[in-house]
Amino acid sequence: MVQSAVKPLTASQARLWLTENGASPANAPEYKGFARVTNPTVSRGSTTQIRIPDPNRYGSFLTVGTVRGVPDPGSVNIESRRELGTVSELLRIFNKQCAVDVQVHFGDCQDPQNFSDGWDTVRIFEDVEPQQWSGSDHGAFDEGNDGALTETLGVNFARVYDVKKLRAAEVASSDLTDEAVDVIIADQVTCGQCGRVSDGCQIAFILVGDTSGSPGLPPKVLFTEDGGSTWSSSVITTLGLAESPLRLAAVGTDLVVVSNDSGSLHYANINDILDGTESWSEVATGFDGSGAPNAISSVARDRTWIAGDGGRIYLTTDPGSGVTEQADGSQTAQNLLDIHALDRNNVVAVGESNAVLVTANGGSTWAAVTGPAPGVNIRTVWMLSVNDWIVGLNDGTLYYTRNAGTTWTAKSFPGSGAGTVRHVRFASKNVGYMAHVTAAAAGRILRTIDGGNSWVVLPEEAGQTIPANDAINRVAPCPDDPNICFGVGLAADASDGFAVKFS
Numbered sequence: 001m002v003q004s005a006v007k008p009l010t011a012s013q014a015r016l017w018l019t020e021n022g023a024s025p026a027n028a029p030e031y032k033g034f035a036r037v038t039n040p041t042v043s044r045g046s047t048t049q050i051r052i053p054d055p056n057r058y059g060s061f062l063t064v065g066t067v068r069g070v071p072d073p074g075s076v077n078i079e080s081r082r083e084l085g086t087v088s089e090l091l092r093i094f095n096k097q098c099a100v101d102v103q104v105h106f107g108d109c110q111d112p113q114n115f116s117d118g119w120d121t122v123r124i125f126e127d128v129e130p131q132q133w134s135g136s137d138h139g140a141f142d143e144g145n146d147g148a149l150t151e152t153l154g155v156n157f158a159r160v161y162d163v164k165k166l167r168a169a170e171v172a173s174s175d176l177t178d179e180a181v182d183v184i185i186a187d188q189v190t191c192g193q194c195g196r197v198s199d200g201c202q203i204a205f206i207l208v209g210d211t212s213g214s215p216g217l218p219p220k221v222l223f224t225e226d227g228g229s230t231w232s233s234s235v236i237t238t239l240g241l242a243e244s245p246l247r248l249a250a251v252g253t254d255l256v257v258v259s260n261d262s263g264s265l266h267y268a269n270i271n272d273i274l275d276g277t278e279s280w281s282e283v284a285t286g287f288d289g290s291g292a293p294n295a296i297s298s299v300a301r302d303r304t305w306i307a308g309d310g311g312r313i314y315l316t317t318d319p320g321s322g323v324t325e326q327a328d329g330s331q332t333a334q335n336l337l338d339i340h341a342l343d344r345n346n347v348v349a350v351g352e353s354n355a356v357l358v359t360a361n362g363g364s365t366w367a368a369v370t371g372p373a374p375g376v377n378i379r380t381v382w383m384l385s386v387n388d389w390i391v392g393l394n395d396g397t398l399y400y401t402r403n404a405g406t407t408w409t410a411k412s413f414p415g416s417g418a419g420t421v422r423h424v425r426f427a428s429k430n431v432g433y434m435a436h437v438t439a440a441a442a443g444r445i446l447r448t449i450d451g452g453n454s455w456v457v458l459p460e461e462a463g464q465t466i467p468a469n470d471a472i473n474r475v476a477p478c479p480d481d482p483n484i485c486f487g488v489g490l491a492a493d494a495s496d497g498f499a500v501k502f503s
Contacts, residue, residue, distance in 0.1 A: 007108075011036075015112040016078070019101040020093065022127070023430045023451025025390060025400040025411050029103060031113050035080035035090075037104050038152075040125070042160060045069030073156040076125060078102065082149045090153040094133040101430065101451075102128050102157070116456050120165065122449060124430050127158035163431060163449050164483055165460040166502040170467040171228040171486075172206060176497030180488035181209035183476040183499070186250035186270060200480030202227045203274070205255060206488050206499055207248045219245050221255065225274060228486065228501045234273045238266045238282035246294055252301030256319050258293035260309070265293065267319040285322025288312050291329065295349070297341040305363065307336035307349040315363050326363040338423075342383040350378035350391055356405055360386070372399035372408035380423045382432070390452050392421025392434065400452060413446055413455035426452075427477035433458075433485045435472040443472030445487045445502065458502055467500060468492040 016036055017029040046069045054060035080090050093100060105112065105119035112118050132154040140146045187203035190196055206222040219239040222231045236257060239245060243261040250256075255273060257266045264284035272278040287293065291312025298304035302317040311332040314323035327349075336351035349357045354371035355378065371378055377394035384390060390400045390411070396419040399408045418439040426432035434446045434455060444466060446455040459466065471489040478484040484503045491498040 009106060013106050013108060015105045015107070015118075017103040017105060017115060018078075018093075019103070019450060019453075020098065022099045023101045023453070024384065024388060024402070025452035026402055026409065027451065028453050029101075029115055029450050031115070032080065033113075034083060035078060037102065037125075038077045038079050040074065040076040040160065042074040043072040045071045073129075073158065074125070074160055075131075075154065075156050076102070076128075078153040078155065080151055080153075082151060088135075088151055090151045091133055094130045094153055097130060100128045100130075100155075101126060102155070103430075103449075115450070116454055117460070122163040123160065124163060124428075124449065125155075125157040125160050126429050128155045129157070130155050159428070161428070161482060166447070166458055166483060166485075167461050167464050168459045168466045169228075169501050169503070170499065171501050172222055172224075172231045172497075172499045173491075175222050175231050175233060176206070176208065176491070176499060178495075178497050179209045179490045180206050180473065180497040180499055181245065182207040182247050182474045183486045183488040184248060184250060185476050185478050185484075185486065186255065187478075187480075189480050201478035201484045203270075204228065204476065204486055205248060205250075206231075206486075206497075207245050207257060208497060209244050209246070219243065219259075221248065221257070221273070222499075223273060227484075227503075228499075232276075234268070234278055234280075236266055236280055238262075238280045247296050249296045249298045249304065251298045251304050251316075251319055254301075254319055256296060256298075256304070258296050258306055260292040260294055263287050263289065263292040265296075265306070265316070265319060265323070281320065283320060283322050286314060286316075286324055287322075288325060288328075291325070294335065294337055294351075295339045297339045297347070299341045299344055303341065303344050303362070305339055305341055305347050305349075307339040307351070309335045311336060311351075311355070311357070313339070313349055313357065313363065313366060326359075327357060327366040331357055331366050331368040337377065338380045340381050340383050342386065346383060346386050348381050348383055348389055350381040352377045354378060356381075356391075358405065369405035371405070372401075372410070373397065379421060382424045382426055384426070384429070384451065390424055390432075392424050392436075394420050396420055396436070396439070398424075398434070398455075411452065414457050415444070422472065423474045425475050425477055427479050427482035427485070431477065431482035433475040433477050433487075435475045435487060435489070437471045437489075441470050443469040443487075443489050443498070445472055445475060445485070445500070447485075447502075467498070469498040469500075470494055472498075472500075 016032040050065040102125040104123045107119040110118040135151040189200040268278040291308040293308040306314040311329040313327035334352040334355035339349040341347040356369040380392040423435040473489040
């Protein structure tokens with residue numbers, strides 16, 4: 001008899017962690033040794049058939065389509081044994097009525113109380129809202145009624161997904177003859193109804209920067225349609241040989257590239273790029289001559305913000321029509337290096353010498369906010385919420401604010417305080433990735449699974465290391481699968497580009 005090598009997961013291999021008030025750099029998950037999760041359930045809602053009379057047979061009908069009903073919130077029970085001499089923690093959470101995050105860690109030979117490494121896989125329940133509380137019998141009439149007193153907190157949640165330990169694989173090595181300066185995933189889940197099938201993580205673009213290492217070769221983007229297994233390239237024909245591209249973004253159906261050297265944006269249709277029929281266009285309309293662009297963030301085709309030199313911030317509602325200047329340099333004269341839009345109204349830009357600009361009305365007005373470190377360049381920003389932001393600095397430090405920049409708190413991570421934090425991006429409320437270059441000029445990528453409270457150097461899988469490189473400039477996690485992330489930068493030879501995929 002052949003014995004299977006598959007090892008089944010058992011309920012005894014699960015341990016519960018709770019994060020009160022939700023995932024955040026300020027909120028640490030807590031191990032709950034007296035508790036467990038039971039009966040997790042998710043429903044997409046019922047499906048209704050669209051029927052018409054059968055044209056070929058009386059008394060018969062045909063199904064010509066379906067309508068999906070409103071999804072129900074997920075539900076799960078948190079069950080806990082009471083400890084003598086303590087108040088009920090689950091009852092306190094229920095009465096408090098604030099969101100919590102729930103994680104179930106599954107492991108075998110690790111330390112169950114080690115949040116960062118004591119697991120093989122993790123199941124994350126996000127945006128958990130308490131709904132009902134119940135308890136077992138609160139007394140006994142005789143020995144037959146005795147038993148451990150338990151309590152149950154029934155909750156709803158918005159999202160559930162699994163996290164696993166990641167491996168690293170270098171990609172596009174033969175195509176990257178120059179430093180890679182940016183990377184994005186520009187995909188969405190599709191089940192074949194539009195002619196293609198994707199898990200939302202298959203289409204990615206890498207922007208190749210300075211072409212000084214390859215004289216005569218124009219700027220280009222590399223792209224993949226199969227998750228990084230194969231790559232093709234598109235020459236940005238509107239950029240000159242001496243004009244380096246800086247950043248890129250998916251803006252509706254277009255891929256938009258900004259260049260400080262050209263003082264303009266360049267765009268082409270994404271599907272045309274994938275088909276090899278693209279035509280690149282350059283638009284300089286609206287850009288201030290002393291405010292050339294450095295960074296871009298888009299939430300919709302008509303809501304794309306571009307940050308530039310001299311404190312300039314622009315809005316484009318259509319890449320082909322140019323930009324409108326929103327911040328004219330009067331709020332700060334510093335060069336802005338990164339920008340992130342949370343939604344159509346809330347945007348934060350950061351830059352040199354501690355510069356921070358914020359808007360809560362889509363850019364109608366911008367206000368300067370004091371950053372966390374006077375005189376230090378802020379390289380990257382991510383808005384976790386309207387009031388919660390996280391920034392990475394040129395001195396290798398990471399800070400967060402919970403009150404829209406009124407106060408800042410340093411957040412340590414392995415290797416913090418040296419090198420440079422170049423980029424931070426999140427795939428979900430819990431899972432985020434950071435590009436960090438050490439003082440020894442070696443690029444690393446770190447991951448958080450608790451909203452930025454703790455960070456772990458990737459890859460996590462035992463015996464794995466990231467391929468040698470001189471710098472990681474940017475990261476691109478996949479929102480549809482937080483276990484997938486691309487990173488790009490400079491190869492270990494200080495001239496070629498470098499790209500790595502974690503999965």
